Amino acid sequence: MATTRILEWLGRLYILLLLAFLYLPIIIMALMSFNVSPFYQLPFEWTTEWYASLWQNDQLIAATWNSVEIAVITTVICVVLGSAASLALYRYEFRGKKFLQALLFPPIAIPWLITGTAMLIFFFGVGIGRGLHAILLGHVALALPYVIVVVSARLQTFAPELEEAARSLGANQWQVTRRVTLPWIMPGVIAGGLFAFAVSFDQFVVSYFLATPGQTTLPVEIYAAIRKGFTPEINAVSTIIIVVSMALMLLTARFFKFGGEK
Amino acid sequence: MAAATASRNGLRSALPLLAPAYLWLTVAIFLPLSAMVFFSFMTELPLSGKPWAFTLGNYAAFFSQSLYLTLLLASLRLGLEVTLWCVVIGYPAAYVLAKVLKGRSREAIFLLVILPFWSNGLVRIFSWAMVLREGGILDTALNAMLPFKINIDLMYSYPAVIIGLVHSYVPYMVLTCYLTLQAIDDSLIEAGRSLGASRLQVLKRVIIPLSMPGLVAGAALIFVPVVGSFMEPRILGGRTGTFYGTVIEDQFVAVFNWPLGAALSFILLAVVLVILAIASPVLRRAA
Amino acid sequence: AKADEVHVLNWKGYGADEPWAVEAFEKATGNKVVNDFFNSEQEMLTKIRTNPGLYDVVMINAAFNDQAMDGKLIQPIDVSKLPNYADISKDKAGSPMLVHDGKVYGVPWVWGLTALAINDKSFDKPPTSIAEMWDAAHKGRVVIRDDAVEAVQFGAIATGQNINDIKDMDAVKAKLTSLMPQIKTFWSSENDWNQMVASNQIDIGTYWSGSADRAKTHFKLPVSLVVPQEGAVAWLDAFSIPVGAKNVAGAEAFINYMIDPKFYVEWVTKVGAPVSANTKAVEALPEDAFNRKVMGDPEVAKRIQFQAPITDAQREAYLALWQQLKVDVK
């Protein structure tokens, strides 16, 4: 019993250390968004000038909105297409199913660098071209397998008898899906959606190859800034984003349990 | 078990649900990859306006210059080391979250751990400079605590690249391991101990094998992008920051030698797939 | 690009994107400026290649003008539309790098040096020799730009060779190889350089003259430019108009504005800049301005070597050498 307590205590301490490691650069990022020096120079001198100039920086703001929009659309498309595909793979038996499932892995397993460059070559060649539409096309393809894998994992815990029970009670396929299956896989769908959002929103590599000037996303802008000339406006926008994400996540946490209830 | 809730050949029913997702993947992933294979056998891009022909030269370039092999090995090593560190750091955290902490705080802490996921990776990497450089946070903090003077300057070094990458990717490991660990029934742990196994033995023989799918999935999700990474090494690596990924990036972005870039990418892809194929029986055995 | 937008491709923080300049230009001409940036000349060329029709103005180092023209990436410029063109110094305006078959493919803008810059805090008196970079006292506190051509040409100067006709590549390689252990990192933007000086992480490194000026003038950093006795690399930056540009008139207006003395003086005094190719612009500077006194010094002029175009074969050889050097570091 005492050992259990000690282990629990050590566990908490460990998590605390991990959180410190994870948040150290984030805190620095946030602090530097309020520091006068654009070169992260100390001593720290308080300013909100970077937020003010962020407000003026149309290009950065546009890129941020592009990122948000693309991430949201990607999430919606992935959740819909991915859930449908997961359901089909779960419900039906047919030849070639194993192959289709195996096909989900290359997009996850292939380095983004390769996928991104391949998309660049192909989109360029067939006239899809580059720009926001290409980025969206790419992001959905990247995130889709994550959603299918996560939702399928959730479906593994779904008892097929539930669908059968519903049908035995007279529900048609659509009623079964809407009223029984979807509610059950919801945590998986939400987890998949969060994944898709993250893959898209923080997607730098693929966007980098598919962006065109004027049609870029935040990570691409940030990379350009880091490589070509950095301003703490980047810190400011990142700080705003993490604060908003944190709020959204905590809100989400209230409504469902990540990884399913036990 | 796959439920046959409908008649037995389900392809016709499955098709409308599957088609959109797979069409999308075809257009945006499978065709581009095929195109890349194609390009990698060309002398010039057709759209460059210059005459082009088929060649094996781009692949030959890989083998004729030791440079590429050296860099590929360096990148594989980097991927391996980062993955290992992520396991070492992330797995215990996932374990504590899934099995030690109880109650309401757990979900919140879990979300806190994976939250950095949703913040920008590049900025986080960039912020590490502040910590790692001489006169940075780490240096200052350690010198404030230690009685003697030491010089901590990790910036622009291989360890800096490792730290930055581990920081970026450890949440993946926590996430995938947490999901599998949480699914392990506590009664299995109890069963193990009732049979005389100590906590450590239960961990080794029951918990780790059962969470293997999460570990392997996490490892793949980390290893793969790290092997191809170019941004983090460039920012944190300094003069040691040249890797296989940076060379590929150069071919596409700077040098404009897409065929060579494609060939190099495809070689990396082949190597990664071989490695995953070797690892996949482990996955299957654990599942 | 829309008709009233001018899309400009240039280095970041290099004049064309100064907010006050953009505002003045927009107010004067009604064109809206949209900036995009590159990180190396190579990237610049790739960007024009892969974004046909997107840019109206692109800033090309004269040594790369040939390559852009060969790739049919830029078009001849009607200099009669540029009133300020007449004031460009004749030797620059007539440079064979920019004029082909009597057509002007590039309008000279500014010229400068890739020389050394030092962290004032690390030196009691400024060094005079390039050998300072190899001094063991600076081990781990030296930087050099991550660019194959620049690195090799720097090596040529350090080994006393002509940068445009390197006879002894092995000597260059050996010289650079021995530099590698000194290096802290390869910089790729002014920001990198400035950040490292600001946090006192470096003593010395290669730097661009305009950038050093900006570091001192604009960012108040302890940075001084040194033109070593062995010499330095000089370059001429010029504006071109890409093939397929949608707003040629806007482009012409913008280029004209960029070579205007009024813009130049404001740029130098507010921010810091290299030397203008417009003689009137330089004359408008105070007598003792760095860009007049030092850069105009005939002693200095003797020591510097202007970059000339290089062939594809040379470029590939330089790239291979540079990559090999970076890999051998491990």
Add this chain to the structure above:
Amino acid sequence: MAGVQVSNVSRSFGAHKALDDVSIDFADGGFYALLGPSGSGKTTLLRQIAGFDFPDSGRIAIGGESVERVPVEKRRIGMVFQNYALFPNMSVADNVAFGLSVRGEAKAVIATEVQRALALVQLGKLGGRRPHQLSGGQRQRVALARAIVTKPRVLLLDEPLGALDKALRVDMQIELKRIQREIGITTIFVTHDQEEALTMSDRIGILRDGRLVQEGPPEEIYNRPKSEFAATFLGDANIFRGDTTGNGIRLADGTAIAAGAGATLAAGAKASCAVRPERIRIATDAGAPDGNANILKGQVSKRIFAGNNSTYFVERAGQTLKVIVQNTGMERLAEGQDVVLRWSPESTVLIAAN
């Protein structure tokens, strides 16, 4: 309402025949118990009737019409699943309401019907709970309420009372019978509990390895098993093996056992006699002579107390016989006691050797 006809149904999974040419006629409004060892095909048969799975060959009709092309939701069945299959995302009341609601019944009607069904299974107060807040027994009752509230034509019950303790189980058995009779639902019922099968059903079918071994009313099946398997699977039986004589068999040691029921067999063939342990009278002396009765001598080796009765294990010629004696409060026999066993030929069933 409608009977269910299963005709020559077979269903294989790979090489394994889960159902092998099964034909059963489930009478309209009847209560039918399916018994059989684990893996004998009981659940598989129910799934064919429900329409979750399809026979490789054979035919299933409900109410006289073939249902081959009728999807599950049109078959008007009610099913209780072996693992309940409650919808975890709905409250207890919503679970029960589901069938009515997808059918588009009025809210008020649904509310009344749901309340009535929940009261029936003694869960009237738990409508607002979620399934995971219920004990196993409560869940099973919700599953039952959900299946009957739609008044299906056919009720398919897969061990619907397995998780209940004895008292509750008996209550539910009574309710189930009552509803079934009232609405006249054809009910097919899988159970491991023999007493439950015997007490509740009109007819019983015994499956073994996918084949229907025997089928008939409970007392007939119990009293006239057609195989050693049926005799020992349902209830307990003492089995004697030997060669047929005119009216029974002769054991290897020459003892004759007279049988009064069962197969008619040619003399000399191998055959068995089955005797239920409760049919045997056990006594310390031979008692009044009785020309007809089978009589064997033996020795008590063990007595096991089982509540309302006890079982005596009696050793005789290398065979252990079981005798059940009701615990009426009489004095018991000691272990080691010599005893005489006696039972009538009518209690002896002759079974062809298999």
Add this chain to the structure above:
Amino acid sequence: MAGVQVSNVSRSFGAHKALDDVSIDFADGGFYALLGPSGSGKTTLLRQIAGFDFPDSGRIAIGGESVERVPVEKRRIGMVFQNYALFPNMSVADNVAFGLSVRGEAKAVIATEVQRALALVQLGKLGGRRPHQLSGGQRQRVALARAIVTKPRVLLLDEPLGALDKALRVDMQIELKRIQREIGITTIFVTHDQEEALTMSDRIGILRDGRLVQEGPPEEIYNRPKSEFAATFLGDANIFRGDTTGNGIRLADGTAIAAGAGATLAAGAKASCAVRPERIRIATDAGAPDGNANILKGQVSKRIFAGNNSTYFVERAGQTLKVIVQNTGMERLAEGQDVVLRWSPESTVLIAAN
């Protein structure tokens, strides 16, 4: 080997008292059955003994030594979990081998022991399979083999045979008893199956709402229940309620019921009499007069056939009484028949009103 002493153990979850001051002395080498409704605390009690959970107050000793500071793995227990808890990543053989292998036994020893344990549970050939390839009954037997192969001091079994059909179940019961006797393991056994509890155990404890209601040898508990709950929870009972007289009770309608056993109570207090249905003789006439016997008249409303016996439901003064009659092959009573019920005072247990 070692007995288990549970002394005044309480354990609450939030406001809910899952165990409330429970004390039981599990004798060394004894076989102890725990009964009780779902949620009465059976599993919770086993978990305290195993060391997975800790009492809020009270004390647990194994082999005379307090185990408060002894971690699970040092307690030398064997446990079969309600849900089996087989390691899904190991083969059947590796599951069984686990306990021996963590102890560091030699490979050869392990192989022999595992094979022996698997043979014992009739799974000798399935050692190579994975748990998910087994039927429910097979899994349960693996769990059993795994728990006994280490020869623990104490065996904790949480419904270890629930998923088995009758025949297999009986086989397993016999093996379990044999092993337990041979090695003398103290065994604590949770079951819903009353016959199993009665036939297998040396002693039985009945839990209700976390409290120990009654405890003793099977026949004593069955024959001398101390509460209506105990009387009806274990086995069936007819309950009469009334006021105590000198040797029994008087019902509201004036009928006197004589009791021969149970509580001694002050005359006039409220009390109940419990009579087991198998103790009542049912007849169509009054038969020979018997000064002592309790006699009631009634009418048969129903007969339910249950294999080796039948239950008659007899209506009398608004009360339905149950009478069990062994199916010996005698002619049966018709529904509607007037009958006389008769049982001895010794078959009647007097219980204080609760």
